[in-house]
Amino acid sequence: FNGDGDTDGEANTLLDDTLNALHDGVTESEVTSVALGVALQKSELNPGYRYVAAQLRLHRSYRAISRSFGLADGNRTGTDPQHILQRSFPGWIHRGVKQGLLDCRLKDFDLGLLAGVLDAARDRLLTNEAVSLLESTALAPGSGDVQELPQLLFLRVAMGLALFEPNRNTRAIEFYTCLSQLDLFLPLQVLRRAGTPQPFLVDEVIATMPRELSGVFQTLHDSTLLLQHARGLTTSFSACGGSPRTDIAGDRTSANQVAGLANSGEKQGSRVHGVSGPSSLTNLLALSTAAASTVDKVAISNVSLECWHSDVESFLDLAGRGPGSKRAGGFTLWIPDLFLRRVQANTEWTLFSPEAVPDLCELAGSEFDARYERYEADLPAKSLAATPASTTAATHTPTITEQAPEPAGGRRLAARELWQRLLLCVLKGGDVTLGFKDSCSRSNPQQHTGPVPTCGARGGFVLQTGPGEVAAAVSAHINLPNHIEKGRLNRDRFSATAQLTVVMLDYLLELSHFPAAGAQEYCSRHRPLGIGIAGLQEGVDELKNRDPDGDLTRELCSLLSFTCLGASCDLAAERGSYASFEGSSWSRGALPQGVGDAASGADVSAPLRETDAAELDWEELRSRIARNGLRNAQLTALVDDRDAAGIAGFSGSCTPKTAYL
Numbered sequence: 001f002n003g004d005g006d007t008d009g010e011a012n013t014l015l016d017d018t019l020n021a022l023h024d025g026v027t028e029s030e031v032t033s034v035a036l037g038v039a040l041q042k043s044e045l046n047p048g049y050r051y052v053a054a055q056l057r058l059h060r061s062y063r064a065i066s067r068s069f070g071l072a073d074g075n076r077t078g079t080d081p082q083h084i085l086q087r088s089f090p091g092w093i094h095r096g097v098k099q100g101l102l103d104c105r106l107k108d109f110d111l112g113l114l115a116g117v118l119d120a121a122r123d124r125l126l127t128n129e130a131v132s133l134l135e136s137t138a139l140a141p142g143s144g145d146v147q148e149l150p151q152l153l154f155l156r157v158a159m160g161l162a163l164f165e166p167n168r169n170t171r172a173i174e175f176y177t178c179l180s181q182l183d184l185f186l187p188l189q190v191l192r193r194a195g196t197p198q199p200f201l202v203d204e205v206i207a208t209m210p211r212e213l214s215g216v217f218q219t220l221h222d223s224t225l226l227l228q229h230a231r232g233l234t235t236s237f238s239a240c241g242g243s244p245r246t247d248i249a250g251d252r253t254s255a256n257q258v259a260g261l262a263n264s265g266e267k268q269g270s271r272v273h274g275v276s277g278p279s280s281l282t283n284l285l286a287l288s289t290a291a292a293s294t295v296d297k298v299a300i301s302n303v304s305l306e307c308w309h310s311d312v313e314s315f316l317d318l319a320g321r322g323p324g325s326k327r328a329g330g331f332t333l334w335i336p337d338l339f340l341r342r343v344q345a346n347t348e349w350t351l352f353s354p355e356a357v358p359d360l361c362e363l364a365g366s367e368f369d370a371r372y373e374r375y376e377a378d379l380p381a382k383s384l385a386a387t388p389a390s391t392t393a394a395t396h397t398p399t400i401t402e403q404a405p406e407p408a409g410g411r412r413l414a415a416r417e418l419w420q421r422l423l424l425c426v427l428k429g430g431d432v433t434l435g436f437k438d439s440c441s442r443s444n445p446q447q448h449t450g451p452v453p454t455c456g457a458r459g460g461f462v463l464q465t466g467p468g469e470v471a472a473a474v475s476a477h478i479n480l481p482n483h484i485e486k487g488r489l490n491r492d493r494f495s496a497t498a499q500l501t502v503v504m505l506d507y508l509l510e511l512s513h514f515p516a517a518g519a520q521e522y523c524s525r526h527r528p529l530g531i532g533i534a535g536l537q538e539g540v541d542e543l544k545n546r547d548p549d550g551d552l553t554r555e556l557c558s559l560l561s562f563t564c565l566g567a568s569c570d571l572a573a574e575r576g577s578y579a580s581f582e583g584s585s586w587s588r589g590a591l592p593q594g595v596g597d598a599a600s601g602a603d604v605s606a607p608l609r610e611t612d613a614a615e616l617d618w619e620e621l622r623s624r625i626a627r628n629g630l631r632n633a634q635l636t637a638l639v640d641d642r643d644a645a646g647i648a649g650f651s652g653s654c655t656p657k658t659a660y661l
Helices: 007-021 027-041 049-070 081-098 105-110 111-115 120-125 126-138 150-159 168-180 187-191 214-228 257-260 283-297 312-319 337-345 363-382 414-426 437-442 491-511 517-526 536-544 552-577 595-599 618-628 642-648
Strands: 204-206 232-236 300-306 330-335 348-352 410-414 432-434 469-481 527-533
Touching: 007 027, 007 049, 027 049, 049 081, 049 120, 049 126, 049 337, 081 105, 081 120, 081 150, 105 150, 105 410, 111 168, 111 414, 120 150, 126 150, 126 187, 126 642, 150 168, 150 187, 150 491, 150 552, 168 491, 204 214, 214 232, 214 283, 214 469, 257 283, 283 300, 283 312, 312 330, 312 414, 337 348, 337 363, 337 414, 337 437, 363 410, 363 437, 410 414, 414 432, 432 437, 432 469, 469 491, 469 517, 469 642, 491 527, 491 552, 527 536, 527 642, 536 552, 536 618
Parallel strands: 204 232, 232 300, 300 330, 330 432, 469 527
Antiparallel strands: 204 469, 348 410
């Protein structure tokens, strides 16, 4: 109970209730199961029992390991968790390597030294939910009920991430300490695959669907392969689709194979060149989602569209169906500032076919505004007609929706009407994310490499990709409550964890085995990381007790950004900058507070705000980056922390906690 409440009284109550639930002839293993059931029942009223249930659950696993390695000698040492951990660890590694479950290079570590750092007492930090999550990622060398214990899992992951380190044993100990103390959380798929023969350790995948038919299926192929191992996939369909919305009518067209796969009768008049019959964006979304759900029914499959797209209304129809919709796991509407200004002014908004305005996907800010308004001005002159297919060469590459647009070339509607439909989708419970295109583009330090077509699942990563390109990134969370001591943030410990996280995630990129060559190339060129803060709500609540008027979120984000940039700069001095560093905002001297200003041509060397400069030497960091470069194009992200919340037992968001009374 972590020192809270009458532990002796609670223990006696648990013992009495367990004895009352036993029956004659009960086996020893059944006693543990009954006690576990009693503890789980009591945890509904007393959260402390979640830790008791975790220990009872682990008790069974420790006994199974003890029997498997012949450690159950009848003495107390045969049932002591610390003894079992240290005695079984070398044999566990050798057994896993022999069975092909673990990387053979793990045997090259000093297993005796590493066994000595295993600490069974850290199991007490885990709740029953945490143990359940870790068991779902654990390896099971051998057969029967023998599973990888949490501390063995943490050390196996630490060893897997330290394979390329010159002093691998020391680094593995550092990684293990950080992971086992729950200072840092890695995604479940990383915990599952680190240290295995072919680890794919990427967390987020973002793809941009091209207009060419061959490119569509190549992108589906690459992104689906990646989704076998990643947690989330977001695909931008803004370049696909076709003519302005028509009425939903007409017979099903069996000749249209894509529409057949989608099993949908919704038809918007769009076509795939060379295939008879309409092929709506709805069908393309269904095709992508079906492919994603085939390989992984748990991962998030997110789809994205820009709000000027002619099929945006159908997109919102799907999003408004709520959690019951099988079309996609989530929906992101990519919104430019111009649309919001139109909503505010209560004026009209124009929907375009993407083939008639092919460059809008690649523009943002003032450039987007000027081009979009020029297209609107050209509407009466009917100057939006696409280039006829007959003018192309005989070796023409088929494109999606390659028919000529309607004579008007676009369709106008009230901006507020579209905005209200979007809000209605959110209120209905649809999984809709609002992505603000211009803000993301302004803050993107990699503007020289291409546009930002969308954000990651649930608004996390913002990565630039081109048509047909697949981006991938890795993420981690720093446990904020663990870095608060006596109501104050331990800045030194927080900074040390952030620095170690950058090193750890950079190794993840080196170690990952990519099934798609395009993603491998992308990660090698940009090396994006996503480090976030977990337990923000609990941490801010605790810190507010000491500093009720302080801007805690800003302080935390500034410290995280400053530390991660410094660590990436140190890695660049050691291993070299990422390939696309030259030309980025970083190379021009921009820092997080001034990236947006740098994009607009402002002086990025202007002094930082006094509140920042008072504690963090940003100018010194700027000069180091100019001298050494950066190892990673992106370092921080607002990443989904539900896995971390499940392991640590805190809220998965920054909203206040609620409870039933």
